[in-house]
Amino acid sequence: MSDFFTEAVLIATVAGAIRLAVPLLLAALGETFGQRSGVLNLGVDGIMLLGAFSGYYTVLKTGNVWYGLLAGIGIGVILGLASSLISVTLLAEQGISGIGVYLFGLGMSDLLFQRLVGTPVPISKFPKIDIPGLSDIPWLGGMFFSHSVVVYLAFLAVPAAMFVINRTTFGMNIRAVGENPEAADSLGVSVSRVRWATVTIGGTFAGAAGAALAIDLGIFQQNLTNAQGFIAIALVYFGAWRPLGVMAGALLYGFVNSLVLQFKTLGIIPQSWSDIAAMAPAIITILALVIVARRFRAPSALTKPFTRGT
Amino acid sequence: MIWLGVAAAAVLVIIIVAVSGGDDETTDTTAAATTTAAPTTEAPETTEAPSDTTEAPSDTTEAPAETTTTAAAAAPIRIAIVAPSASNDLAFTQSIVDGVNAIAAEREIAEIAITDGTFVVDDAAAAIRDYAANGFDLVVAHGSQYGGSLQEIAPDFPETSFAWGTAADTFGLPNVFAYEAASDEGGFVMGVIGAALTESGTIGIVGPIEVGDAKLYVDGFKAGAEANDSGVTVNINYTGSFSDVALASEAAQAHAAAGADVMSGTAQMVVGAISVAADQNILWFGTQANQATLAPEIVVASQVYKWEVVLSDILDKVAGGTLGGSSYVIDLENGGLVLEFNEDFTLSDDVKALADQTVADIISGAIVPTE
Structure with a gap:
């Protein structure tokens, strides 16, 4: 255990937690918009996978990580629009249609990878930025202020999402549509337009999350996300549909994962327990979900398609 | 609210599956899942398999040397591979695909068919059965998690030879070869x-x-x-x-x-x-x-x-009419590693x-x- 309380290991634990949290945070923030307006999009992981592949492939071809991120975002917008069409306009059952999007993304990303790339080839990663001054602080600098640029962007998106949801007319419409679409509709708010916007925002964030993951790892492989999109959806529930809560959930999940990895590396968790320990993040998230679910109420119209006059 | 519960449950199930991550090679969970489907009389054999796998290397190293049929005049044969990950994963699946391709360079092989990416054991089982039904001479089930399925499929196709790895157990079936790496x-x-x-x-x-x-x-x-x-x-x-x-x-x-x-x-x-x-x-x-x-x-x-070391011997046997029954280990000595x-x-x-x-x-x- 004394091995754990060294500067290098503690910094790696916290920095690792933050790195692991970033794709989850981005995807979950986007999903929060959709769910606050009453749309559950289960296709997040599929969108992440296609975002990851397009980001990876773009960087592979151009060498520019920013083009890669833009490609991921672009794919996210397209798939977000497609998801909107399916669940908002065509009124598909949300518990099922998203799974279709997921399976599409899972299969298509692998197919494209096999056809266009084949054997994994490393790509360049996001540049690491040491924030002047802050990164020199002993211990804390290495933990919080010496990360790849996408990490800062992801955390800056949290206050931005809070502002949009809580302080703007658009945000008020989102909440109204998610709680009582009939009332919002009678007041002249276009339910479908708001939901198209939020689901597309969700897709955009998911695409960005996938690209961030692939470009941060510098590699692509079949099923790169390993179901992180589903964890992100769970984190929206965990975070009680609030950006800050979602961020706390993503960090908790990342932290438990990172801690378990460090403990296993140092032998604090015996090797024979490692497979069980690998499940710890999922178990803790489930427990937290159970507790949170009792305290907070989901948006009333969540998963309910809206048709006028019903 | 019901849908909310259902959706949350679905998400959690997927998380658990994902985090336990048992989708490749020799995972206990997948092996257990397949064995439960097997008839109860066969169950004891299968449950022993994992322990055999880890102990076997030193016992079975002689196997390749026992070759009886040396380079029989092999007619062009058709080989099928079913494997869990991508053919070019720079790891487990690629090793068998490279091995078969290396064999193809030396021998006359009429056809090589590959189904890769079958993380799901049921999908792999369907592919294995499909290849056997389509008259492939040798069907390679490259993943120890496929063992339970193979044990059920192989007896249905007595004319087809199956190779299974990485494992040491041929289930006592006359048309199954097992292979593993030291x-x-x-x-x-x-x-x-x-x-x-x-x-x-x-x-x-x-x-x-x-x-x-x-x-x-x-x-x-x-x-x-x-x-x-x-x-x-x-x-x-x-x-x-x-x-x-x-x-x-x-x-x-x-x-x-x-x-x-x-x-x-x-x-x-x-x-x-x-x-x-x-x-x-x-x-x-x-x-x-x-x-x-x-x-x-x-x-x-x-x-x-270099699985070709094993495959070469298996193909010799198949050409000579022996469709299975032995297990192989590749190691430094026989040039398989x-x-x-x-x-x-x-x-x-x-x-x-x-x-x-x-x-x-x-x-x-x-x-x-x-x-």
């Missing part, structure tokens, strides 16, 4: 080299789940490192997943934080770890396929599986000599990598 041997040699190269005295290994081929390799590497220098610390991290690249990447970060300057790892998710090693200039040893292309500056050597050194990485003559000596000692039996 991956602890190459692991041991690279562990010896790693201990000679480390300056910090700490080595990190990233593994998937502590079973089968992965466990054998990791145990061999650790034993080799400690045999060369008892003062070396070998940290082992089984991430719990064959496919989680992000977790493998963070495991490598954890090793780096613990001071490792030499690393290794096994299974296809290690591409994430190799990338971290490259960033931090940490030396890497690969296994299952030559991984030097992923990071030419830091890969010292890779243990490469080969250490490929990265030409871009300069290794001192002393260390190279030490590696060669270790290989010779393992072949002669002077060194036994793992118990």
Whole structure:
């Protein structure tokens, strides 16, 4: 255990937690918009996978990580629009249609990878930025202020999402549509337009999350996300549909994962327990979900398609 | 509200499946799932399989030598492969695909069909049955998790030969061959080299789940490192997943934080770890396929599986009318395991000599990598 309380290991634990949290945070923030307006999009992981592949492939071809991120975002917008069409306009059952999007993304990303790339080839990663001054602080600098640029962007998106949801007319419409679409509709708010916007925002964030993951790892492989999109959806529930809560959930999940990895590396968790320990993040998230679910109420119209006059 | 509950439940189930990550090679969970479907009378045999796998290497090494039919005039045959990950994963699946292709260069083979990416055992079982029904002469089920399915399918196609790995158990069926790799041997040699190269005295290994081929390799590497220098610390991290690249990447970060300057790892998710090693200039040893292309500056050597050694003998037998019944092990002695050194990485003559000596000692039996 004394091995754990060294500067290098503690910094790696916290920095690792933050790195692991970033794709989850981005995807979950986007999903929060959709769910606050009453749309559950289960296709997040599929969108992440296609975002990851397009980001990876773009960087592979151009060498520019920013083009890669833009490609991921672009794919996210397209798939977000497609998801909107399916669940908002065509009124598909949300518990099922998203799974279709997921399976599409899972299969298509692998197919494209096999056809266009084949054997994994490393790509360049996001540049690491040491924030002047802050990164020199002993211990804390290495933990919080010496990360790849996408990490800062992801955390800056949290206050931005809070502002949009809580302080703007658009945000008020989102909440109204998610709680009582009939009332919002009678007041002249276009339910479908708001939901198209939020689901597309969700897709955009998911695409960005996938690209961030692939470009941060510098590699692509079949099923790169390993179901992180589903964890992100769970984190929206965990975070009680609030950006800050979602961020706390993503960090908790990342932290438990990172801690378990460090403990296993140092032998604090015996090797024979490692497979069980690998499940710890999922178990803790489930427990937290159970507790949170009792305290907070989901948006009333969540998963309910809206048709006028019903 | 009901839908909310259903959706949340679905999400949680998927998370649990994903995090337990049992989707490749020898995972206990998948093996258990398939055996429950098998008739109860057969169950005892299958449950023994995992323990056989780990113990078998030393027992069965003689198998290739027993060849009775030498190079029979083989008619062009059709080979099918069913494997869990991508054909070019630079790891487990690629090893068998490369092996079959190497055989095709030497012999007349009418057709090679590959179904890869069958992480789902049921999909693999359907593919195996399909190939057998379509008259393929040899169907290779490349994944120990396919054993339960194969045990049910093989008796239905007595004219078809099946090969199953990595495993040691042929289920007593006359048309099933089993094959595995003594991956602890190459692991041991690279562990010896790693201990000679480390300056910090700490080595990190990233593994998937502590079973089968992965466990054998990791145990061999650790034993080799400690045999060369008892003062070396070998940290082992089984991430719990064959496919989680992000977790493998963070495991490598954890090793780096613990001071490792030499690393290794096994299974296809290690591409994430190799990338971290490259960033931090940490030396890497690969296994299952030559991984030097992923990071030419830091890969010292890779243990490469040459399944063609086994396949060649199997094809001889099939041509001679023997469709199964024996099990094979590839090792350093029979040339099924080969250490490929990265030409871009300069290794001192002393260390190279030490590696060669270790290989010779393992072949002669002077060194036994793992118990």
